[in-house]
Amino acid sequence: MAADARGLTEEDRATVRIENLVRSFGDRRVLDGLDLSIAPGEFVALLGRSGSGKSTLLRALAGLDHEVAGGGGLAAPDDVSVVFQDARLLPWKRLLGNVVLGLTGPLAEERGRAALAEVGLAGRERAWPVELSGGEQQRVSLARSLVREPRLLLADEPFGALDALTRIRMHALLRRLCERHRPAVLLVTHDVDEAIALADRVLVLDRGRIAADLPVRLPAPRDHAGAEYTALRARLLDRLGVRGTPSTGPEEEAA
Ligand SMILES: Nc1ncnc2c1ncn2[C@@H]1O[C@H](COP(=O)(O)OP(=O)(O)OP(=O)(O)O)[C@@H](O)[C@H]1O
Secondary structure (H helix, E strand, C coil): CCECCCCCEHHHHCCEEEEEEEEEECCEEEEEEEEEEECCCCEEEEEECCCCCHHHHHHHHCCCCCCCEEEEEEECCCCEEEECCCCCCCCCCCHHHHHHCCCCCCCHHHHHHHHHHHCCCCCCCCCCHHHCCHHHHHHHHHHHHHCCCCCEEEEECCCCCCCHHHHHHHHHHHHHHHHHHCCEEEEECCCHHHHHHHCCEEEEEECCEEEEEEECCCCCCCCCCCHHHHHHHHHHHHHCCCCCCCCCCCEECCC
């Protein structure tokens, strides 16, 4: 692997580096020798059938699971933010209070206001979470995550509970925010179109490992009707077993 002027390879510079990760629940090995690396600023989507271990992997990366075993290691930064399907705002705090929770320093409030403005909620700082729609609450959750300028943003089905129209708006917002803040992102989703719309690279988790690792090389704006889009979508659905085609060996393509 090519090294830079300081002798660092791409692997050394990775924001996430996992080798041989294993997680079992009782007799069941959910993650079974999983390898993965994510480069700084890279947006990666993770697909996989229900129960394939997507949330388990996310929890391990978030440092929420102390029972994972990494033979070769699990390296993820400490400055990680996590967004879940439900916004998990504190109902007794106003929006600004929710966004700046745990932030210290004289600029905390100012940064919180700026973050709310970035997600389209300027002027709503003093509103209570209960006054917001589900989509608006999820915007606050994004603001709360990104105000910390994390090196890694983990998102577990963040738009799963939203209606189709709000979801499309949230896609555009998330993409914009990530281009501005440049965290590495691991987005867990069930939705193949969401994965292709947002990510630089799409992974499929199957039988405890990354079974497909495909770069998304589509010109912006990503055209749902384009031949490249359709071909990538078909490959991913195939890997997910949706078309009834059994998956074969690991599928990889250099990014
Ligand atoms: N704390 C736990 N105790 C026992 N089994 C668990 C625990 N957490 C997860 N599992 C099991 O591990 C497997 C993977 O779960 P996980 O939630 O990671 O899957 P997932 O791919 O995120 O699924 P979904 O898409 O349905 O959310 C499941 O079979 C689940 O029952």
